Amino acid sequence: MANRVGVSPRTVSRVVNDEGGFSEATRTRVLEAVEDLGYQPNMLARGLITRRSGTVGLVGVDMTDPFFPAMAEGIQNEARETGRTMFFASNDGDPQRQAEVFRSLLSHAVDGVIVFPAPGTVEQLAAYARGGMPLVIVDDIVEFPNLASVSFDLEDGANQAARHLLATGRSRIGMISSEVTVPRNRRRERGFFQAFENAPTGTAPPELVRVQPTVTGGSNGLQRLLERRSDLDGIFAFNDSMAVGAMREAQSAGYRVPDDLAIVGCNDIEMSGLVSPRLTTIRLDRPRLSAEAIRVLHYLIEAPGSNPAPLVLPVQLVVREST
Amino acid sequence: MANRVGVSPRTVSRVVNDEGGFSEATRTRVLEAVEDLGYQPNMLARGLITRRSGTVGLVGVDMTDPFFPAMAEGIQNEARETGRTMFFASNDGDPQRQAEVFRSLLSHAVDGVIVFPAPGTVEQLAAYARGGMPLVIVDDIVEFPNLASVSFDLEDGANQAARHLLATGRSRIGMISSEVTVPRNRRRERGFFQAFENAPTGTAPPELVRVQPTVTGGSNGLQRLLERRSDLDGIFAFNDSMAVGAMREAQSAGYRVPDDLAIVGCNDIEMSGLVSPRLTTIRLDRPRLSAEAIRVLHYLIEAPGSNPAPLVLPVQLVVREST
DNA sequence: TTGACTTACGTCAACGTTGACGCCATCGTT
DNA sequence: AACGATGGCGTCAACGTTGACGTAAGTCAA
Numbered sequence: 001m002a003n004r005v006g007v008s009p010r011t012v013s014r015v016v017n018d019e020g021g022f023s024e025a026t027r028t029r030v031l032e033a034v035e036d037l038g039y040q041p042n043m044l045a046r047g048l049i050t051r052r053s054g055t056v057g058l059v060g061v062d063m064t065d066p067f068f069p070a071m072a073e074g075i076q077n078e079a080r081e082t083g084r085t086m087f088f089a090s091n092d093g094d095p096q097r098q099a100e101v102f103r104s105l106l107s108h109a110v111d112g113v114i115v116f117p118a119p120g121t122v123e124q125l126a127a128y129a130r131g132g133m134p135l136v137i138v139d140d141i142v143e144f145p146n147l148a149s150v151s152f153d154l155e156d157g158a159n160q161a162a163r164h165l166l167a168t169g170r171s172r173i174g175m176i177s178s179e180v181t182v183p184r185n186r187r188r189e190r191g192f193f194q195a196f197e198n199a200p201t202g203t204a205p206p207e208l209v210r211v212q213p214t215v216t217g218g219s220n221g222l223q224r225l226l227e228r229r230s231d232l233d234g235i236f237a238f239n240d241s242m243a244v245g246a247m248r249e250a251q252s253a254g255y256r257v258p259d260d261l262a263i264v265g266c267n268d269i270e271m272s273g274l275v276s277p278r279l280t281t282i283r284l285d286r287p288r289l290s291a292e293a294i295r296v297l298h299y300l301i302e303a304p305g306s307n308p309a310p311l312v313l314p315v316q317l318v319v320r321e322s323t
Numbered sequence: 324m325a326n327r328v329g330v331s332p333r334t335v336s337r338v339v340n341d342e343g344g345f346s347e348a349t350r351t352r353v354l355e356a357v358e359d360l361g362y363q364p365n366m367l368a369r370g371l372i373t374r375r376s377g378t379v380g381l382v383g384v385d386m387t388d389p390f391f392p393a394m395a396e397g398i399q400n401e402a403r404e405t406g407r408t409m410f411f412a413s414n415d416g417d418p419q420r421q422a423e424v425f426r427s428l429l430s431h432a433v434d435g436v437i438v439f440p441a442p443g444t445v446e447q448l449a450a451y452a453r454g455g456m457p458l459v460i461v462d463d464i465v466e467f468p469n470l471a472s473v474s475f476d477l478e479d480g481a482n483q484a485a486r487h488l489l490a491t492g493r494s495r496i497g498m499i500s501s502e503v504t505v506p507r508n509r510r511r512e513r514g515f516f517q518a519f520e521n522a523p524t525g526t527a528p529p530e531l532v533r534v535q536p537t538v539t540g541g542s543n544g545l546q547r548l549l550e551r552r553s554d555l556d557g558i559f560a561f562n563d564s565m566a567v568g569a570m571r572e573a574q575s576a577g578y579r580v581p582d583d584l585a586i587v588g589c590n591d592i593e594m595s596g597l598v599s600p601r602l603t604t605i606r607l608d609r610p611r612l613s614a615e616a617i618r619v620l621h622y623l624i625e626a627p628g629s630n631p632a633p634l635v636l637p638v639q640l641v642v643r644e645s646t
Numbered sequence: 647t648t649g650a651c652t653t654a655c656g657t658c659a660a661c662g663t664t665g666a667c668g669c670c671a672t673c674g675t676t
Numbered sequence: 677a678a679c680g681a682t683g684g685c686g687t688c689a690a691c692g693t694t695g696a697c698g699t700a701a702g703t704c705a706a
Contacts, residue, residue, distance in 0.1 A: 008686050013664060021684060040430040044367045044376060045662035048691045053367060055431070058411070063396040069386040076386070076412060085427050088381070088411030089399060104408050107363040108378070215597065244597050251599075271594045274538065274567055276574075331656050336694060344654060368692035371661045 005033045016041055047109055056297065057087040057105040057113035074290025075114060082298060084111065091118045102128055112297045114138060119180060134300035136293050141310045148296040149310040150289060155191035157282040157315040161236045161264040162195030164317055166203065170234030170262055174207035176221035176246055178238045192236060213238055218245025226253065233261055240265040240272040243279055247322065262323040277321030284315055328356045339364055370432055379620065380410040380428040380436035397613025398437060405621060407434065414441045425451055435620045437461060442503060457623035459616050464633045471619040472633040473612060478514035480605040480638040484559045484587040485518030487640055489526065493557030493585055497530035499544035499569055501561045515559060536561055541568025556584055563588040563595040566602055570645065585646040600644030607638055
């Protein structure tokens, strides 16, 4: 490459990175050769010396979570604009596995990581941040140097859902929550219960079950709620998959949705608009979340050691047919 | 690291890679220090000299395609076992964008790439393979040195779907196909038409429309088919999203599914079991596909220049409620 | 005792790039 | 004419690792 143009590698580097310190004629000749040979600078060599590999990591809990690919799409688009490529991995909700994933990312010298944390790993993640790695935690609220967090205001979302059920005349309401214990779950439950603090008189105390956050879990959850109290008329589910499971269970048990039983989901995955009746749910602006996540990550990469305030994005109740 | 143990870096390298040529005592002391310091070999430096970066690329058309994350999951698990980390990118179905993605992956010296090709890019991909990059093309059938291809036998799938409709007494059948033109689409259409070659007498000639491969596209497609022929009694859709769209359209036009109109989808995404009636569809064994893709990729990496035969996986008709 | 062989290291160079610095020609100023 | 400043390069070393090779001490057989 260099000797083909008759200049030193250093000059090629200068031209490619547009550092200045070369003549117009040299620039033209180098760029021609770059074009001809399809030359691409070797990011490994560059990263070795600049300590910037031009990569970011995205670590999720489970790639098949419908939540995830939308994030990846947004993050990739943003990352591409700053010339970074994206590593992709899942931690399976397991701290051990998450540690392995981070070791691997560290050895590849990623410039930063966006992570949906495995349960109970905030300490572990803080340690990586302390070690100098820019880190963005999604879906949790954490304050720590060199670390940012972005999340949705699901406490408010749950609150909106419950208030909506109450406002549309439901008075015997249950919540199907997730038994996977991370702090944000509790926030959703708290927002839900809070809505009952000034509920209309005659409103029954709300019921709660915790099950696996899957379609089948949703079915089981509704079953268990109905065993406790068969005259329930409103359900808030922890996510849309569970809401769909609950809906199917309700329908096959002979309840009409929404006439006998109103159901509100949470997440607005594409599916929720396709089942019948279409699911009333909490919409999350995921493109916004991914944009904010990568934006704050780039900020952390540029300004190491800073400590941005946690970002909590608003959510919106979308009323469709199931309530 | 090296000087802390009092040995040379070369010896550390020997121990870490278990090359032999060190005493048991040295091994112990080095591994202790590795543990203490949380030492991780720098893959950039290693890759620079070994020409193996320990990464593979996964390039999809669109990350939000439900097809995709399942693949990513399988590929990641396999890749992890061989100590590789996964780059992740989408080409948006655009050859230009795909070329950019490949430039980026090349500059990061990936060991190989698994790609869902953008339409019409087989030549482009063959060029990368010729340039020495091990490549696996998913969902198409290609033969070329240094390149493998894995796909589902959707020709047979479409054929099974049509035969199923005929066998259950349907005689006026339409197919909603995709207007995005890649070779495999044509295969699906061919398999579909082939089923009519020895159809029962009294079977009407099959109808075909091509629309966008989305839920809305499916709706439009059914509309157009019914304009042509309002007494259709069987539909095969190019994928499940389109089938769901067609089903919604049929129901809102007053057709009962399956009584008036039987619908068969193709893909078996999770959603298809959740709509009502549950969709009869062609099931694809995606975990198997991803396992085969990464297996053959590792083979290509180990045996550069070889030319494995295209792999075509069987598919299975799953009869549920929509037929 | 000698020489061949083995074990357990160390040394050196190289991978492709960039940071730091040096050098020469040219130019403008006095 | 002398001098400093500037533009346009090249040179050297370093990033952390590994391939190739060297070497000193120990082992073994003749």
